[in-house]
Amino acid sequence: MASSSTFKTLFVLILLWILLPSGHQHHPLDPLTPSELAQIRTIVKGWNPGSTHNLTFQYVGLEEPDKPTILSWLLKHPTKTPSRQAFVIARVDKKTHEIIVDLSTHLVISDRIYTGYGYPLLTFEEQTAANALPLKYAPFIASISKRGLKLAEVVCESFSVGWFGERRRSKRVLKILCFYLDGTENLYVRPLEGITVVVDLDDMKITEYYDRFVVPVPKADGTEYQASKQKPPFGQRPKAITVVQPDGPGFKIDGHTVRWANWVFHLGFDIRAGPIISLASIYDIEKNTFRRVLYKGYVSEMFVPYMDPTEEWYYKTYFDAGEYGFGLCAVPLEPLTDCPANAVFMDGYFAGQDGKPIKISNVLCVFERYAGDVMWRHTETGIPGKVIREVRPEVSLVVRMVSTVGNYDYIVDWEFKQSGSIKAVVGLTGVLEVKGVTYTHTDQIKENVYGTLLAENTIAVYHDHFLSYHLDLDVDGDDNSFVKAKLQTTRVTDKSSPRTSYWTVVKETAKTESDARIQLGSDPAELLVVNPNKKTNVGNxxxxxxxxxxxxxxxxxxxxxxxxxxxxxxxxxxxxxxNKSEKWVGGVYADQSRGDDTLAIWSQRDREIENKDIVLWYTLGFHHVPCQEDFPLMPTLSAGFELRPANFFESNPVLNTKPPKHVVWPNCTTKVQ
Amino acid sequence: MASSSTFKTLFVLILLWILLPSGHQHHPLDPLTPSELAQIRTIVKGWNPGSTHNLTFQYVGLEEPDKPTILSWLLKHPTKTPSRQAFVIARVDKKTHEIIVDLSTHLVISDRIYTGYGYPLLTFEEQTAANALPLKYAPFIASISKRGLKLAEVVCESFSVGWFGERRRSKRVLKILCFYLDGTENLYVRPLEGITVVVDLDDMKITEYYDRFVVPVPKADGTEYQASKQKPPFGQRPKAITVVQPDGPGFKIDGHTVRWANWVFHLGFDIRAGPIISLASIYDIEKNTFRRVLYKGYVSEMFVPYMDPTEEWYYKTYFDAGEYGFGLCAVPLEPLTDCPANAVFMDGYFAGQDGKPIKISNVLCVFERYAGDVMWRHTETGIPGKVIREVRPEVSLVVRMVSTVGNYDYIVDWEFKQSGSIKAVVGLTGVLEVKGVTYTHTDQIKENVYGTLLAENTIAVYHDHFLSYHLDLDVDGDDNSFVKAKLQTTRVTDKSSPRTSYWTVVKETAKTESDARIQLGSDPAELLVVNPNKKTNVGNxxxxxxxxxxxxxxxxxxxxxxxxxxxxxxxxxxxxxxNKSEKWVGGVYADQSRGDDTLAIWSQRDREIENKDIVLWYTLGFHHVPCQEDFPLMPTLSAGFELRPANFFESNPVLNTKPPKHVVWPNCTTKVQ
Incomplete structure (x- = not known):
């Protein structure tokens, strides 16, 4: 007769067999699967048996194996995958716990209470709960009534509160601002200006309430963006257009590993960062091997400060990744519009506030991009009697996520080129955050309004968007250096040349962190990450x-x-x-953070960075002065950067890449819908 | 009986009837047609009966009617087209003539001898003649023999000589440099370094010859770029991919007028500037009218200085538009590679050195660009119980020319967006100009070599590319102002806000030219061209x-x-x-110019520019530090700028533009070739 404990063990094993994914072996960087998320929930809840009702999962993500472990796994692959671990940030009885769960032993291997400043990511569930509170709060109902508005048309949203030098530790609070539908579904352009509700998230109750003034709610007319709500005259509809690949896509996705042309990389997803590109290597035909380029690339933080110091607006200084979750806010991509017809989609999973796995369908798409551009070309007419023309069209691979953080939609692209370039581009679209005012014409404005009057009673407040990319480049190996190749004007004063000036390149290798802080636009320089231990045949x-x-x-x-x-x-x-722990440039606990765990603080140590495993942090910025075209929804505004090989290859790596075959469509009965 | 003169008149009329284009009426900005070019040739030759053998056509282009004439024609259109005139720069008996020909009266209406500094555009014919001279020149043949090279494998090219402070007026000369094929057709990477030939173009003879040193000719191996010459292993061939528009293109071209979506513009071609965008107006649905944006846009000059002060290189400071003709160097675009499958092509015409019309097939292409991007989108989850998603894919219109100025290929794009943006992008590809050296490894280099060692015996010299765009914006009318909207940090010191700083916008309207000179990267500012006489409904x-x-x-x-x-x-x-006469920022006569007719000189007058018809000149620059990937042919490197509506429309002009229909391909028997 089996003892009770033997029976329990057998049960657990069967359960594991059901829950664990069969078939394909995990890549050690694969995001947590739904079954793993479920398992984590069970383990964490089992670890806190008394506090189940007070336990919320604020963040659950992969606790990555150390970099050497990954690299050695990659080298000896296929071999046993390093044990899977998860990093959990949970709130238990109003305290923040950092929990590491081991999925092979089913144990919590560490549980630390975080006592520093700042709070973890906000969950959807607590925002939803907080947003509902005003609608049942008598003073708020009175405010709506006072304004002659209908409560049923009011919707509320959550806004992080920032930190403004308060010494006393603040509670975990949000500010709730409300908006008015009544004839539009574009809620953000109809703010109920003047009303601020403060909600304590741990107690889930309103702790402060302000109704400071009444200004008109901007009108609903002209604010709808849905096609079904538009009225004629319509803009000229573009003719149908699509991208076609009759032989199918040129890439392969195996689990989370993407192989395309000369590239291979791992594509992960995290609710804080969104897409994570790892282990991107490029095949070098000449050397007949894959060579490492990017160990890891992701958006570490996005900072969106508004420029209005008044009571209702001063605190609007959002950390979209660390507060709201750049990946958590990812939306399902719409086939044929968010991504072209030749896109392949991937789902994403995350743990809800109760720890249960939740799916985001189509959270990422991967597609080959053909925009009619030219990868390289030359027409040669210099040889008498001959005309040579060689042209290679540009086909690249794009990985895309769209994150809608409340009103704003961020289109995040990673683009890989056959020539070895990696481009990161972010597109900003969606709805502006606007402020209700009494003004209906700029002539009435005699003070600083901190924004642009976009429509009657509507100021779009000036703001910035700063996206900081973590770029752990491992150019042809771990140890790299950062080089500023300064372009310096040289005067010719000795009559040795008819020229009186030219520029030359003075290379400076950054020794320590302070040498590598750069504000762009100051001095002309090329910025390089080099491998000082590897040279090309001619010595670069x-x-x-x-x-x-x-x-x-x-x-x-x-x-x-x-x-x-x-x-x-x-x-x-x-x-x-x-440094494995340095992931989030605004700190692990960005909500109400006080700046004690930021890139600037880490970097104060001024550590050595020459010929070391280094990380490049690049911050992309937009100063946004809104204009009327951004209303009621803004056309995409994009910016990006490129990582481009510079003496990485011996010569042009796409010189002998054959152009794609031409497509001919002889017997199509095409339909346009 | 008809008199001889009656007969002559009849003959001329019949000839005109044959030569003049029938059917479609000229747009006053249409480039000169082949028959007009032939007519101009006849008229100019008739005007100089004694000098026919010494008359060369260096430039023949449209002499545009004055701006008010064009605008009034546009307003009263259709009406009689203003009389067609041509501007001819000819060399007659070693003198530069500026000739204006009237095509309706068949008369030379002005002929002025230019006596200032600088020379006109170089013709292909004179470059070809000059390039052939060394091959029959005994000292050159001896130099080739001395190097043990085969004369039959030598090809020579023409290089403008610049100006370096010489007081004496130089003759009209070129420097000829030669290259070695012998196993490659990529001539530019095999320079015969050390040999310089100076050719007097007027006498078409060698006037100076230098063979100063011998360095190895870089090897041919690995320099071929033609597909037919490549050896395995090949790069992975991309899968076939194409753009399809089953309903055909969404644009219409009527003569040189292009209509697409909400845009209409005139697309001209000039051998100096290349494509010329004129009279670009955008339809405003709300106002039910076309509104003017860009009276004219074109590349006014391109300056490419190299950074090597040594004897063989110091003079390389090219003006690609003013010396070589940016349009003259335009190459026929290859369907399916230079432009996508949905492109429509236009031919261009110019006058050869003898004045006869020459065609450049497919000199421009026009296509709708669909790169899988998003014009605008939003997902709304803030309304309880609802998910709203609206996405509009971005489809734009591109006008493209490729100009191959010797070794370099410039891909010049003008892109029009439905949202009102005009983007200009230039892509650089082709072959670098390299310098032969003795070095085969960077370790050997102990001096400044002014470039990067790309391969054995091959230095790619540092250089710049500066493209200056003439942008005659007429934002909703003639009179505009240039506004610097400076972003200025404001400190909060009075405790009126928990914030201690924010930025605000301080607008400065440029009063005179000196107020509007800007080096980018210095101070954060938005740069605007506004119409101070037109405001939006809310007053912007x-x-x-x-x-x-x-x-x-x-x-x-x-x-x-x-x-x-x-x-x-x-x-x-x-x-x-x-100012109609201010067209070419490097001067009308850029070859050997002395800087007395440049934008900087015109602008010294510091004229008033507030609420005037103004022209914006934007210079796009690349500092090019070559890298090995650029050898033997460089992958495209791009840069550009955008003109984006800012309070031009009352609101987002593409809000109610319906998305293109989806394409479905049910019964295709596709073929991939």
Whole structure:
């Protein structure tokens, strides 16, 4: 007769067999699967038997194996995958717990109470609960009534509160602002200005309430963006257009490993970062091997400060990744519109507040991009009697996520080129955050309104968007250096040349972190990450170049509290030595953070970065002065940067890449729907 | 009986009837037709009966009617087209003539001898003749023999000589440099370094010859770029991919007028500028009218200075538009590779050196671009119980030319967006100009070599590319102002806000030209061209914003002779009052110019530019530090800028534009070739 404990063990084993994914072996960087998330929930709940009703999962993500473990796994692959672990941030009895769960032993292997400043990511569930509170709160109902508005048309949203030098530790609170539908579904453009509700999330109750003034709610007319709500005259409808690949896509996705042309990389998903590109390597035909480029790339933080110091607006200094979850806010991508017809989609999973797995369908798409561009070309007419023309069209691979953080939609692209470039582009669209005012015409405005009057009673407040990318480049190996190749004007004063000036390149290798902080636009320089231990045949250091697009750095003063929290926005470029714990440039606990765990703080140690495993942090910025075209919904505004091989290859790596075959459509009965 | 003169008149009339285009009426900005070019030739030759053998046509282009004439024609259209005139720069008996020909009266209405500094565009014919001279020149043949090379494998090319402060007026000369094929058709990477031939173009003979040193000719191996010459292993061939529009293109081209979506513009072609966009207007649904945006846009000049002060290289400071003709160097576009499958092509015509019309097939292409991007989108989850998702894919219209100025290929795109944006992008590809050296490894280099060692014996010299765009914006009318909207940090010191800083916008309207010279990257500012006489309903000035991409300004010293000639590269932005004669920022006569007819000189007058018809000049720059990937042919490197409506429309102009229909392919028997 089996004892009770033997029976229990057998049960657990069967359960495991059901829950664990069969068939394909995990890549050690694969995001947590639904069954793993379920397992984590069981383990964590089992670990806190007394507090189940007070336990919320604020973040559940993969606790990655150490970098050497990953690299050695990759080298000896296929072999046993390193044990799977998860990092959980939970709130248990109003305390923040950092829990590490081991999925092979089913044990909590560490549980630490975090006592520092700042709070973890906000869950959807607690925001939803908080948003519902005003609608049953008598003073709020009275405010709505006073304004002659219908309560049923009011919807509320959650806004993080920031930190403004308060010494006393604040409770875990949100501010709730409300909006008015009544004839539109574009809620953000109809703010109930003047009303602020403060909700304590741990007690889930309203702790403060302000109704400071009444201004008109901007009108609903002209604010709808849905096709079904539009009225004629319509803009000219573009003719049907699509991308076609009759032989199917040129890439293969095996689990989370993407192989395309000369690239291979791992594509993960995290509710904080969104897409995570790992282990991107490029095949070098000449060397007949894959060579490492990017160990890891992701959006570490996004800082969105608004520029209105008044009572209702001063605190709007959002950390979209650390507060709201850039991946958590990812929306299902719509086939044929969000991604072209030749896209392949991937689902994403995360743990809900109760720990149960939740799916985001189509959270990422992967597609080959053909925009009619030219990869390289030349027409040669210099040889008498001959005309040579060689043209290679550009086909690249794009990985896309769209994250809708409340009103704003961020289109996040990673683009891989056959030539070895990796481009990151972010597109901003969606709805502006606007402020209700009494003004209906700019002539009435005699004070600073901190924004643009976009429509009657509607000011779109000036703001910035700063996206900071973690770029752990491992250019042809772990140890790299950061080089500023400065372009310096040289005067010719000795009559040795008819020229009186030219520029030359003076390369400076950054020794320590302070050498590598750069505000773009100051001095002309090429920025390179090189492998000082690898040279090309003719002796150049193997490297990759960072090509910034148009960018911006923060204009806030250094002692501004929001700037202290988002100190990474002070420079566009930082370089640090690799440190597994340094992931989130605004700190692990960004909500109400006080700037004690930021890139700027880590970097104060001024560590050595020459010929080390280094991480490049690039911050892309937009200063946004809204204009009327951004209303009621803004056309996409994009910016990005490129990592481009610079003496990484011996020569043009796409010289002998054959162009794609031409497509001919002889017998199509096409339909346009 | 008909008299002889009656007979002659009849003959001329019949000839005209044959030569003149029938059917479609000329747009006053249409480029000269082949028959018009033939007519001009006849008229100019008839005007110079004694000098026919010494008459060369260096430039023949449309002499545009004055701006008010064009605008009034446009307003009263259709009406009689203003009389067609041509501007001819001819060399007659070693003198430069500026001739204006009237095509309706068949008369030369003005013939002026130009006596200033500088020479007109180089013709292909004279370059070809000059290039052939060394091959029959005994000292050159001896130099080739001395190097043990085969004369039959030598090809020579023409290089403009610049100006370096010489007081004496130079003759009209070129320097001829030669290259070695022998196993490659990529001639530029095999220079015969050390040999310089100077050719007097008027006498078409060698006037100076230098063979100063011998260095190895870089090897041919690995320099071929033609598919037919490649050896395995090959790069992975991309899967077939194409763009399909089953209902055909969404644009219409009537003569040179292009209509697409909400845009209409005239697309001209000029051998100096390449494509010329004129009279671009956008339809405003709300106002039910076309509104003017860009009276004219084109590349006014391209300056390409190399950074090597040594004897064989110092003079390489090319003006690709003014010396070589940016349009003259345009190459026929290859369908399916240079432009996508849905492109429509236009031919271009120019006058050869003898004045006879020459066709460039497919000199421009026009296509709708669909890259899988998103024009605007939003997902709304903030309304309880609802999920709203609206996505509009981005389809834009591209006009493309490729100009191959010797070794370099420039892909010049003008992109129109439904949202009102006009983007200009230039892609650089083709072959680098390299210098033969003795070095085979960087370890051997102990001096400044002014470039990167790309391969054995091959230095790619540092250089810049500066493209200056003439942008005659007429934002909703003639009179516009240029506004710098400076983003200024404001400190909060009075405890009126928990914030300690924010930024605000301080608008400065440029009064005179000196107020509008801007080096990008200095201070954060939005740059706007506004119509101070037009306001939106809520009172914002109607405007367009210039959004620079990554750019560069010249690093040469102000007193450098090349910099004096290309003084427009000192600032990225200049604004001038409209002046019909101010077209070419490096001067009408760029070859050997001395900087006395440049944008910087015109602008010294510091004219008033507020509420005037103004022209924006934007210079796009690349500092090019070559890398091995650029060898033997460089992958495209792009940069550009955007003109984006800013309070031009009352609201998002593409809000109610219906998305293109979806394409479904039910019964295709596709073939891939």
């Amino acid at each position: 250091n193997v490297g990759y170049r960072l090509i910034p697009g148009s960018s911006a750095a923060s204009l806030l003063s250094d002692d501004d509290y929001s700037q202290i929290r988002a100190a990474f926005t002070k420079y566009n470029v930082w370089v640090t030595p690799y | 000035n109607v405007g367009y914003r210039l959004i620079p991409g990554s750019s560069a300004a010249s690093l040469l010293s102000d007193d450098d002779y090349s910099q004096i000639r290309a003084a427009f590269t000192k600032y990225n932005v200049w604004v001038t009052p409209y």
